[in-house]
Amino acid sequence: MDFVKIVIDTKGGDKGAATMIKGAAMALEKHPQLSVLLLGDEAFISAECAKLQMPADRVEILDAPGEITNYDSPAEAMFQKTDSSMLRGVSALARREDLFGMITTGNTGVLITAAIRYLSGTERVRPALAAVLPAQTGGFTCLVDTGATVDCTPPILHHFARLGSDLMKNMYGIAAPRVGLLSNGSESSKGNKLVKETYPLLRDDQSLCFVGNIEGNNALSGDCDVLVCDGFAGNQVLKVTEGTATRIITDVMKYAYRTGSDEVKKLGAHLMSVYDIGSLGGGIILGAAKPVIKARGSAGEEAVVNTAAMLLNMAANKAVFAQDKNKV
Amino acid sequence: MDFVKIVIDTKGGDKGAATMIKGAAMALEKHPQLSVLLLGDEAFISAECAKLQMPADRVEILDAPGEITNYDSPAEAMFQKTDSSMLRGVSALARREDLFGMITTGNTGVLITAAIRYLSGTERVRPALAAVLPAQTGGFTCLVDTGATVDCTPPILHHFARLGSDLMKNMYGIAAPRVGLLSNGSESSKGNKLVKETYPLLRDDQSLCFVGNIEGNNALSGDCDVLVCDGFAGNQVLKVTEGTATRIITDVMKYAYRTGSDEVKKLGAHLMSVYDIGSLGGGIILGAAKPVIKARGSAGEEAVVNTAAMLLNMAANKAVFAQDKNKV
Numbered sequence: 001m002d003f004v005k006i007v008i009d010t011k012g013g014d015k016g017a018a019t020m021i022k023g024a025a026m027a028l029e030k031h032p033q034l035s036v037l038l039l040g041d042e043a044f045i046s047a048e049c050a051k052l053q054m055p056a057d058r059v060e061i062l063d064a065p066g067e068i069t070n071y072d073s074p075a076e077a078m079f080q081k082t083d084s085s086m087l088r089g090v091s092a093l094a095r096r097e098d099l100f101g102m103i104t105t106g107n108t109g110v111l112i113t114a115a116i117r118y119l120s121g122t123e124r125v126r127p128a129l130a131a132v133l134p135a136q137t138g139g140f141t142c143l144v145d146t147g148a149t150v151d152c153t154p155p156i157l158h159h160f161a162r163l164g165s166d167l168m169k170n171m172y173g174i175a176a177p178r179v180g181l182l183s184n185g186s187e188s189s190k191g192n193k194l195v196k197e198t199y200p201l202l203r204d205d206q207s208l209c210f211v212g213n214i215e216g217n218n219a220l221s222g223d224c225d226v227l228v229c230d231g232f233a234g235n236q237v238l239k240v241t242e243g244t245a246t247r248i249i250t251d252v253m254k255y256a257y258r259t260g261s262d263e264v265k266k267l268g269a270h271l272m273s274v275y276d277i278g279s280l281g282g283g284i285i286l287g288a289a290k291p292v293i294k295a296r297g298s299a300g301e302e303a304v305v306n307t308a309a310m311l312l313n314m315a316a317n318k319a320v321f322a323q324d325k326n327k328v
Numbered sequence: 329m330d331f332v333k334i335v336i337d338t339k340g341g342d343k344g345a346a347t348m349i350k351g352a353a354m355a356l357e358k359h360p361q362l363s364v365l366l367l368g369d370e371a372f373i374s375a376e377c378a379k380l381q382m383p384a385d386r387v388e389i390l391d392a393p394g395e396i397t398n399y400d401s402p403a404e405a406m407f408q409k410t411d412s413s414m415l416r417g418v419s420a421l422a423r424r425e426d427l428f429g430m431i432t433t434g435n436t437g438v439l440i441t442a443a444i445r446y447l448s449g450t451e452r453v454r455p456a457l458a459a460v461l462p463a464q465t466g467g468f469t470c471l472v473d474t475g476a477t478v479d480c481t482p483p484i485l486h487h488f489a490r491l492g493s494d495l496m497k498n499m500y501g502i503a504a505p506r507v508g509l510l511s512n513g514s515e516s517s518k519g520n521k522l523v524k525e526t527y528p529l530l531r532d533d534q535s536l537c538f539v540g541n542i543e544g545n546n547a548l549s550g551d552c553d554v555l556v557c558d559g560f561a562g563n564q565v566l567k568v569t570e571g572t573a574t575r576i577i578t579d580v581m582k583y584a585y586r587t588g589s590d591e592v593k594k595l596g597a598h599l600m601s602v603y604d605i606g607s608l609g610g611g612i613i614l615g616a617a618k619p620v621i622k623a624r625g626s627a628g629e630e631a632v633v634n635t636a637a638m639l640l641n642m643a644a645n646k647a648v649f650a651q652d653k654n655k656v
């Protein structure tokens with residue numbers, strides 16, 4: 001069996017290193033072809049691994065005393081925190097051929113900067129943070145960008161369309177992913193200046209299967225496999241979806257406890273598993289040579305298991321990440 | 329009793345004039361202080377009014393043979409369709425002192441253009457289409473703009489903040505409405521260029537109660553009374569909320585039919601009434617001298633009843649709409 005070895009940054013998350021290590025143990029248990037490189041406080045990780053009886057031959061530990069926090073700015077952290085688990089992790093991923101990808105819950109800004117600097121070979125690449133979300137009709141929709149680049153130009157959105165399309169080809173084996181452009185109306189005449197100027201670029205690119213403008217209420221309806229937007233709008237789509245789902249599911253659970261109905265409780269649990277956007281996986285940094293997944297800061301063990309599964313899926317489909325031809 | 333007389337455009341909606349007239353009849357029945365001016369095909373309206381036994385002393389009919397469709401462009405419609413129910417309605421609202429406000433389900437672009445031209449006395453006003461939505465903590469949040477102006481500058485967003493703040497003062501009697509700025513992070517350093525440049529304008533305006541950046545997952549959590557954003561982002565917040573709610577409620581109803589659970593059916597009906605964004609009311613055009621409400625094209629009778637109640641509420645609170653000081 002060919003092992004797929006992934007880097008897991010145990011620091012930087014809200015729930016602490018023990019949660020990340022527990023998640024790694026669960027992922028190793030679930031996926032026999034997985035092996036991991038854990039970064040963080042070596043003594044602590046060793047003790048936890050022993051406690052959880054993790055298989056020693058599938059676990060490597062690398063000491064990293066430093067930690068990137070959410071208060072660190074990318075520019076400073078890149079030079080001052082080279083002993084941090086995140087930067088040592090990205091650096092190892094860039095240098096070592098045996099490492100396939102990485103999972104972290106840490107500071108998004110620093111991560112994107114590090115991934116592009118260490119993993120793209122150039123700093124001229126515009127990074128995107130994609131989210132792969134469950135569509136209403138089944139299957140998945142790749143939302144790109146969700147916040148890496150909040151001020152975009154038409155060529156940047158065109159670039160994101162290609163990155164997203166490549167991801168869905170490589171990760172889900174979709175031969176011609178349908179690419180939609182997020183707008184405020186479905187007609188081709190609708191949109192802000194950015195969207196109106198991006199429309200012809202996507203329409204005229206023969207390598208894309210462009211299906212036109214998609215409105216917010218159909219963002220995840222399954223009408224497209226890749227939904228392209230600037231990072232500001234995409235962040236709204238992602239977070240408004242999550243906020244609305246959380247609010248309605250809270251209503252359902254309150255109703256369950258008020259009525260004591262078992263059927264409603266079961267429904268609530270089902271909805272929580274379907275719409276738990278935070279645990280579904282994480283944002284995938286596009287534009288880097290290897291897959292780097294950013295899970296939520298609040299991610300628990302399940303998120304580690306799910307993101308590890310995403311990386312294994314990419315490895316199985318031989319996802320190719322760096323796309324020189326796509327640089328903007 | 330002082331009657332509040334409102335204009336109802338019976339044309340331009342997906343469900344036809346009979347639905348709008350039925351809605352008017354229901355609103356008259358529910359609100360004794362309401363009277364209406366119905367615009368459309370006079371003979372048809374007269375026949376429907378007789379059929380529904382509407383009170384003749386509270387109903388005025390104005391013939392308007394023309395109709396604005398969703399294919400009309402604002403620039404052309406303004407000159408070529410002056411016989412339409414929408415333009416005759418806005419024109420009557422502008423000329424007649426006895427008319428308080430207007431409801432229409434028709435073409436948003438034409439409506440905004442007409443409202444600003446006829447009702448603001450200048451064409452230099454930047455219109456906004458506000459949506460007043462139920463917040464999670466109870467009460468309401470005014471989302472402004474939801475699509476009237478999709479390319480904004482910082483002064484335009486500042487203007488929207490004032491319009492929204494005035495609306496919540498006048499319509500809901502909130503002394504100092506909390507104003508939030510939609511962003512991709514809650515920290516003051518987060519945002520795209522537009523948001524970053526707007527932040528100090530809102531912070532330094534002593535007439536506003538600015539509470540900082542609000543993320544998409546908290547858009548309707550009740551953390552602010554007015555949420556300011558450009559029309560493109562606001563359109564996403566509105567439509568993604570609606571799309572997510574519709575999707576989850578569909579899941580609930582499917583589950584209800586699969587299990588036959590009465591409790592789940594009751595829950596589904598309850599959720600539908602709370603999250604039926606389309607019937608909740610409509611978009612309110614801000615920047616015009618009198619309130620003009622745009623209901624969804626798909627609006628049914630209930631939407632007419634609800635939007636009429638919004639106008640009555642504004643009349644009771646003596647909402648002042650035209651804000652010369654706020655022109656941008």
